Amino acid sequence: MTETAIRSRDNPIFKRLKKLAESSRARREARMTLLDGEHLLAAYLAAGGTPHTLVRAESCDAARLAAVADCRQAKTVVVPDALFAELAPVATPTGVLAEAAWLTPQAPVDLALVVVLEDIQDPGNLGAMLRTAAAAGATLAVLSKGCHDAWSPKALRGGQGAQFVLPMQLAADPGSWLRDFSGTSVALAPEAAHDLYTLDYTGPTALVVGNEGAGLSAATLAAATTRARIPMPGRVESLNASAALAVAVFEALRQRGVRR
């Protein structure tokens, strides 16, 4: 493994990496992102991905990178810690980054279990929701245009590798997607007449969750075949969007008798 040292902000590779760190547009145009840390890199490799460039902070031991298997073909660049910090999404950088292409995992042939996410704006929330969907074996995540970028470094951190294994349809129009869906679509809404547990999720199902504050738009609510609320007996009247999605997705699995 040969390493290239980058010394300056004017280096073209550094400029390219910095754009990927900061701009969702740059990520979208290149269909690339930056993976932060060995854990995400290992998940990417496990999912069959091949990183394009590995980035090591100068103070980070080269052996740490070498320990991650199968990366020998990737080009490695070493950057001074101050420059590395400009690329890393967290205050205490791990010292290891990878420039990597988006993966497009195949949809499982299982019975459809789709999550439709409208305008989820917090990267941590979005990442957690994708992680929940991936853990549940969801067949697809449909993300509206107003969602935070699913491939941003912060969303990747929240997703813990979910983006590498979960088929996603990005920048979608939830209303038209729901109108084309032939299964049952259930919009989670606090004012719904049905309670979550009275509905049947054993057929092809899409679960629809809206923005953290505003909930679902009228257009999306109208396009879903039914609405459900999660019964909340407590003195706080709503759940975090990510918690609500988890409750609904795992109720669907429970009804399907999934026991893995």
Place this chain on the structure above:
Amino acid sequence: MTETAIRSRDNPIFKRLKKLAESSRARREARMTLLDGEHLLAAYLAAGGTPHTLVRAESCDAARLAAVADCRQAKTVVVPDALFAELAPVATPTGVLAEAAWLTPQAPVDLALVVVLEDIQDPGNLGAMLRTAAAAGATLAVLSKGCHDAWSPKALRGGQGAQFVLPMQLAADPGSWLRDFSGTSVALAPEAAHDLYTLDYTGPTALVVGNEGAGLSAATLAAATTRARIPMPGRVESLNASAALAVAVFEALRQRGVRR
């Protein structure tokens, strides 16, 4: 409502507020915190709390504070925007803060449903977990010493008012609490033999969730009466701690037939 203008960082009120913003020890010793924004302030008032001091950023219209009911007795201070920003927990401050005493809500007399949280370190996660417990009508949250401060401005933001209505036992030792608990305690652990849905939560129940990365300590696992895993058929092997808690808590409610 008369207002006092603060002009300097040396003002004793400002110094006191700044300590509450920054130090969990200061909050613990005074049993006070800072509430950020009208939403939290309204939730605090609705729960029966009386704020001690209201803080308004100079650029924030005084009418916004006046619109929050029943605050006329509280002292109001006005601070320059630059000083206000030092007190606010978010990058884009709301312009309204309240210095407020911790509330100690009474435990409902309902059938016990306790959440035991060990070393939850992310304030957003902790807040979301308290919000889930409050929405579910949990009777108590037991927080280990290693948990993030439940009364920090960031945890309050994630909790959306949960801290005002949910009885909490702070800085607890989960192992000894569990040994004293006479109901069933279920530790969520990925390697558990039982699947979540095969257990009975219709009696007094404590649900036990561990640290985001490390999970539960051996001592806490040993103190719980049983262990359960959430079946995950997907290609990602774990849920966010907050999502896992939501799935378990709402499974307990479902079994109890709670339909409010």
